[in-house]
Amino acid sequence: MKNLIIILFLSILNSSCENNTVGTNYELDYNPNHEIHLINKQKSENGYDLISINGHILFYGHSKDYVIAIQKPRDSIYDVKENLVYDEMMKKVFENNFNQFWILKVKNDSLFGPYQKAEYLKMRKKIGVPENLKIDHSTFDFYKSGTRKDIQYKNPDIEVIDVENLKGR
Template structure:
């Protein structure tokens, strides 16, 4: 019984520590998760009803940032499965985790301008068009965002090296 109490207390403390972690990226933006095991980019400024404003929904797999831009590879769950398929939750998530489909986003921090979603070719073109510096890389993974790593997305194991700086890839760490 004492061991069970210790486990419960340690689990609670671990969850508390993780939830207090600063997931800020730039300006008013941070990563936050939703109940569907998805990581969103949110604006920490409160909306009129007391909630963070979601800038990029779905599940952010990889990202990069500077004081001027946030660039993101996102897996849009709602584009992978169709609600008409009438799948159980576990089957829907399995389909999402196994999918290679993803989209790209660019957020211009200074004026909160959001561009996307794009396919890879469109993303690369838009980067040049709006002046995202070549040295800004997608070099963060969200795989370690959770305490127990619930996500099993295959992209985490084999990221697209044309757009992800695989050699310098870091987990989601606070600044």
């Protein structure tokens, strides 16, 4: 019985870690505001994870060569001069429909963005992101295991998100 419990625990631990992995060197993680960001699993010189895409990643896609993501940027929506309390600030951020797009070239950790949708689509072509690489993952399942409940995952943009094949939802 004890061995069965250990095996069950290890399989749950292994499957939960797999859900957060994006490609070989990256994974989704929570920041202190319970937003989901993309980190490079290789540690910096001071031992901390390297953050590749900050803010809150809503949707993403990846291959061995690229990670593409749609992110909700707190710093582009909320102005610190408004002097709102934390809950008011986060409500304003997550009720806003403003999103940004990012492209990460895995080979050399080159990050392109933030872009608006039209700029993102042009940059995809310019740097050679294959057309068959789709934004086909949602962070909703990972996110709902956290504590925030105010993020908007409704009405994803079908021009850039492969809704029919969306994983993690």
